[in-house]
Amino acid sequence: MSVQILHGDIAYSESPQALSIHENAYMAVEDGAVRGIWPQVPETYAALPVTDYGRGLIIPAFSDLHIHASQFLQRGVGMDCLLFDWLERYTFPQESNFRDPAYAEAVYGALVRELLRHGTFHASLFTTIHYDASDYLFWALEKYGMRAFVGKVNMDRNSPDFLRESTEESLRETERFVRNHAGNGRVQPILTPRFAPTCSEGLMKGLGEIAARYGCGIQTHLCESREEVTTALELYSSCGCDAEIYARAGLLDHGPSIFAHVIFPSPRDKELMHQAGSVAVHCPDATINITAGIMPAARLAEEGLSIALGTDVGGGHGMGIYRQAARAVQASKVKEFYEPENRCLTFPEAFYLATAGGGRCFGPVGTFKEGSRFDALVIQGVEDPGFPMAPAERLERFCYIGDDRNITARYIDGAKLNLFDGK
Numbered sequence: 001m002s003v004q005i006l007h008g009d010i011a012y013s014e015s016p017q018a019l020s021i022h023e024n025a026y027m028a029v030e031d032g033a034v035r036g037i038w039p040q041v042p043e044t045y046a047a048l049p050v051t052d053y054g055r056g057l058i059i060p061a062f063s064d065l066h067i068h069a070s071q072f073l074q075r076g077v078g079m080d081c082l083l084f085d086w087l088e089r090y091t092f093p094q095e096s097n098f099r100d101p102a103y104a105e106a107v108y109g110a111l112v113r114e115l116l117r118h119g120t121f122h123a124s125l126f127t128t129i130h131y132d133a134s135d136y137l138f139w140a141l142e143k144y145g146m147r148a149f150v151g152k153v154n155m156d157r158n159s160p161d162f163l164r165e166s167t168e169e170s171l172r173e174t175e176r177f178v179r180n181h182a183g184n185g186r187v188q189p190i191l192t193p194r195f196a197p198t199c200s201e202g203l204m205k206g207l208g209e210i211a212a213r214y215g216c217g218i219q220t221h222l223c224e225s226r227e228e229v230t231t232a233l234e235l236y237s238s239c240g241c242d243a244e245i246y247a248r249a250g251l252l253d254h255g256p257s258i259f260a261h262v263i264f265p266s267p268r269d270k271e272l273m274h275q276a277g278s279v280a281v282h283c284p285d286a287t288i289n290i291t292a293g294i295m296p297a298a299r300l301a302e303e304g305l306s307i308a309l310g311t312d313v314g315g316g317h318g319m320g321i322y323r324q325a326a327r328a329v330q331a332s333k334v335k336e337f338y339e340p341e342n343r344c345l346t347f348p349e350a351f352y353l354a355t356a357g358g359g360r361c362f363g364p365v366g367t368f369k370e371g372s373r374f375d376a377l378v379i380q381g382v383e384d385p386g387f388p389m390a391p392a393e394r395l396e397r398f399c400y401i402g403d404d405r406n407i408t409a410r411y412i413d414g415a416k417l418n419l420f421d422g423k
Contacts, residue, residue: 003030008053009391012060012368013352021391029374032414053378060366061121061375062321063358066260066281066310069125070095072111074314079289095128096162104133112140117404118320119377122362124149131173142187145412147362151192152177156203171206178214195221196232196245208250217255224261225292243272252276263293279306284327286312294335296342308358322399325350347396378409
């Protein structure tokens with residue numbers, strides 16, 4: 001049995017509304033799992049050495065539930081465009097480059113290192129329609145012990161010729177991807193119809209059959225913009241709402257269902273999501289950048305939906321999910337100002353979404369409750385000299401003005417990660 005004792009100021013989400021703060025405390029980690037937090041080292045562990053981080057803030061690692069891995073090079077470009085213009089001018093041409101495996105290795109290798117650098121150890125990622133590129137990303141994430149979902153994108157209509165698959169090809173390559181990657185590893189395949197306008201009814205039906213055969217979940221975009229909702233329901237005229245398109249295909253029945261944005265959901269959308277236990281992923285930077293709107297996150301949570309955060313790189317321009325926690329609070333204030341029926345989020349709520357809220361999709365992570373896997377970060381250097389701050393204040397400041405340089409130690413499953421020696 002491997003046991004380590006860490007000392008520092010420990011913070012995690014006790015609940016969606018409350019932070020659990022343990023100042024000047026000790027944590028025991030046994031075989032990669034949290035065993036307890038105490039003000040002094042218990043007698044049981046008294047003979048063990050202590051890894052002392054002083055006033056360093058020990059927090060759970062972050063979870064990012066919506067990333068377009070292929071758009072990593074696009075972040076911060078074309079941010080004055082609306083969604084469909086941005087896709088046509090920037091995204092689709094960029095994604096076509098992933099037909100070249102060497103290009104994919106260079107981009108995806110850089111992406112994975114940046115996720116680790118910014119403390120994101122759990123993620124759900126879109127790739128492109130290209131099998132070999134998607135395969136590389138899967139194994140790059142697995143190499144570092146990250147927990148992730150990876151999906152080969154499906155598109156058989158309303159997309160450029162150079163990114164459009166036939167229905168048969170899309171289903172064949174998707175099933176190959178799922179069959180070859182399903183198992184007991186920390187990285188799992190997930191079905192990824194880009195969104196309803198780019199997928200025919202035949203493709204959706206076939207994906208539902210793959211979901212049933214392999215017990216596979218789904219990630220896609222839902223109610224992202226008014227134009228997207230209108231287009232989807234014109235193409236699927238027998239469906240009454242966006243979520244019903246996926247429900248009718250059997251895509252909500254066999255694994256996690258992760259829906260990005262959910263800005264304009266109807267009551268029926270919310271009902272279907274609630275029944276399926278779906279996760280609505282709030283991506284504040286991205287939806288502001290492409291002027292789609294702002295998710296009513298607090299109201300959806302109060303209505304019983306599960307909410308998490310995503311960077312939506314490259315619609316979002318930054319890799320740090322901690323910054324999305326801050327942005328979620330800011331965006332909710334704007335939404336409340338113009339729509340008073342939508343209250344603003346508190347910082348503890350936003351931090352919960354960035355850690356435990358998203359972490360629930362990957363197992364016992366995102367918290368330091370007993371039995372949780374020790375996927376963790378140590379945060380230092382956010383105080384001004386001579387002006388000490390309480391742990392909760394340091395945590396909030398890190399999310400607003402900190403960056404990867406403030407993350408001075410990283411742990412995955414209790415093992416310390418060193419980004420600079422490739423381990």
